[in-house]
Amino acid sequence: MKKLTRLLIANRGEIVLRIARTAKVMGIETVAVYSDADGASTHAASCDRAICIGGKAAAESYLSIDKIIAAARESGADAIHPGYGFLSENAEFAKAVEDAGLIFVGPPPSAITAMGDKAAARQRMAKAGIPVVPGYDGEDQSEARFIEEAKRIGFPVMIKASAGGGGRGMRKVAAPANFSSELRSAANEAQKSFGNGRLILERAIERPRHVEIQVFADGLGNAVHLGERDCSVQRRHQKVLEEGPSPAVDAVLRAKMGAAATAVVKEIGYSGAGTVEFLLDRDRQFYFMEMNTRLQVEHPVTEMIAGVDLVEWQLRVARGEKLLRAQDEIRFKGHAIEARLCAEDPAKNFLPRTGKVLRWKAGSDARFDVMLQEDMEVSPYYDSMLGKVIAWGETREAAIERLASALEETSLLGLTTNRSFLVKLLRHPEFLQGTNVSTAFIPEHFQDDASRADIAGDNIWPLAAWIADRKEMRTDDSPDGEWTGWSNAAPFPRVWWLSHNEELRRGLLSSARGRSSVSTESMTAVFEGNPRDFSHVWRDDELWLKVGASDYRFQRETFRQPMRKREEDRDGVARAPLNGKVSQVSVTTGDIVAVGQSLMVLEAMKMEHHIVATIAGKVKSVSVNAGDQVVPGQMLAEIEIAAASVARH
Numbered sequence: 027m028k029k030l031t032r033l034l035i036a037n038r039g040e041i042v043l044r045i046a047r048t049a050k051v052m053g054i055e056t057v058a059v060y061s062d063a064d065g066a067s068t069h070a071a072s073c074d075r076a077i078c079i080g081g082k083a084a085a086e087s088y089l090s091i092d093k094i095i096a097a098a099r100e101s102g103a104d105a106i107h108p109g110y111g112f113l114s115e116n117a118e119f120a121k122a123v124e125d126a127g128l129i130f131v132g133p134p135p136s137a138i139t140a141m142g143d144k145a146a147a148r149q150r151m152a153k154a155g156i157p158v159v160p161g162y163d164g165e166d167q168s169e170a171r172f173i174e175e176a177k178r179i180g181f182p183v184m185i186k187a188s189a190g191g192g193g194r195g196m197r198k199v200a201a202p203a204n205f206s207s208e209l210r211s212a213a214n215e216a217q218k219s220f221g222n223g224r225l226i227l228e229r230a231i232e233r234p235r236h237v238e239i240q241v242f243a244d245g246l247g248n249a250v251h252l253g254e255r256d257c258s259v260q261r262r263h264q265k266v267l268e269e270g271p272s273p274a275v276d277a278v279l280r281a282k283m284g285a286a287a288t289a290v291v292k293e294i295g296y297s298g299a300g301t302v303e304f305l306l307d308r309d310r311q312f313y314f315m316e317m318n319t320r321l322q323v324e325h326p327v328t329e330m331i332a333g334v335d336l337v338e339w340q341l342r343v344a345r346g347e348k349l350l351r352a353q354d355e356i357r358f359k360g361h362a363i364e365a366r367l368c369a370e371d372p373a374k375n376f377l378p379r380t381g382k383v384l385r386w387k388a389g390s391d392a393r394f395d396v397m398l399q400e401d402m403e404v405s406p407y408y409d410s411m412l413g414k415v416i417a418w419g420e421t422r423e424a425a426i427e428r429l430a431s432a433l434e435e436t437s438l439l440g441l442t443t444n445r446s447f448l449v450k451l452l453r454h455p456e457f458l459q460g461t462n463v464s465t466a467f468i469p470e471h472f473q474d475d476a477s478r479a480d481i482a483g484d485n486i487w488p489l490a491a492w493i494a495d496r497k498e499m500r501t502d503d504s505p506d507g508e509w510t511g512w513s514n515a516a517p518f519p520r521v522w523w524l525s526h527n528e529e530l531r532r533g534l535l536s537s538a539r540g541r542s543s544v545s546t547e548s549m550t551a552v553f554e555g556n557p558r559d560f561s562h563v564w565r566d567d568e569l570w571l572k573v574g575a576s577d578y579r580f581q582r583e584t585f586r587q588p589m590r591k592r593e594e595d596r597d598g599v600a601r602a603p604l605n606g607k608v609s610q611v612s613v614t615t616g617d618i619v620a621v622g623q624s625l626m627v628l629e630a631m632k633m634e635h636h637i638v639a640t641i642a643g644k645v646k647s648v649s650v651n652a653g654d655q656v657v658p659g660q661m662l663a664e665i666e667i668a669a670a671s672v673a674r675h
Contacts, residue, residue, distance in 0.1 A: 032102055
């Protein structure tokens, strides 16, 4: 058995905490690495030792093979666990670890190579008799060839990065008209995300389920599967909810898909944890999509229903041990479901968001794999996922209810997240019913930004105004108390101004007698005889308010700020919607542009975001260059309105 007493975890965030937790139970010392942007992060403090590897961007830190190997040598580590993302599926990194005389907690480099290129993997799986989606995976990467192949396959088609996963470098194209622009965009994103811009095409299977099989193999010829996870609820081809077992898979289909998955494992000489991903159509036919040669984000779902610790299995296999269970010893119990908690704005097409966590309190009766703590900064340099919340129940209904309730109880204020949107998904009757769920679920049931937003109704504005009034009345030498706002005469109404979701309201509020609080703890207010639980925090004049399952952000305005259209919404002005880097500028001063035309591309949290023209006209100015870092609200370009155009995007 190989020596494994000190483990370096080459990653960041919640997966570091997760791996360190199991390693500690097994008596293995742990070493964290952290970038200049993560110096105060919880993942660095979760290990026995932490080493700064410098840099802020991933390419300067967590993607630097030389820095990771140097940190392992400095710390005296025996092994490196790559987590997921970053270098976890990089064959060059796995080989470098082995060449350094260290244990790579993952599959051999040859297996990573076999599955790292989707085109080669498709070809190999087809030869091995594994069903694959019809498509094109050839060497000719010219635009003309792709157009020809797309016509042969038939629209709609999927464009996919050959070297990647996680939805990056992936586009669904419904018609020939915008195929070329989407092809170029996918290639650019793939190159930036994976260092490889090669693409493949696949027929777009309409409304499929995304079902994946958890597999495990040791170095002694043993391989098993641990059932399936259903990851059909997605946005931008990235998973949002994951559950197991799948409502669409029975024992017979599970056995067939499990056999196909273990056949893939044996075909490539695999060892360790892996996931074979399939598309399942409405006729219950499944097609190989890809294999992730690492631990998955959603591995806790399998752990809960199979009663195993997959990180423990990884570490034992890495030491040379035999699998802990044979296939006939694996049993499943109950149902588990996971939700990915992300710093993003569902009401703005899921744009990633940055900021400081001002209030964090986890709900109860669920597993929280997160790296959150109050006062931590969420930076634009890495993925938007903050962690995940997982719940188990005897039945699917019980598991969903437990997860929804835990998320409803959770307070996460100070930056925009998808917390309340996750509750909307879990409470949706079609999702609860379960049989009519596909990868089109979010586009079908939450078609526009408004359907995903938390809109403050008439019952919320008075509460926000009352909280704002309490803050207005506080002074450093007069803390809140039972006499705050007291008067021996009739209360004098005060005018309040608040804005929320680009709506500005004015109202009157009378002084209130009694004790109030502006702490971050949960409170109850009674309005018109109805009690309402809420929690809130302030940042300057910005009020973050949680009421029930919903989150709201109000801005306290003053009489000096008249009701007006916000400057960033003026016709012709394109502003940055988020922190990011300008990766491409497509227009210059004097260009004529149409509504919806791309002006430039921003990179943030590992995704590309197109900034488009909202009016037709002439480009008056371009304020940024490729490579510039921008902040929310920064002017990027200005367009002069065409005289004959009043069209809006």
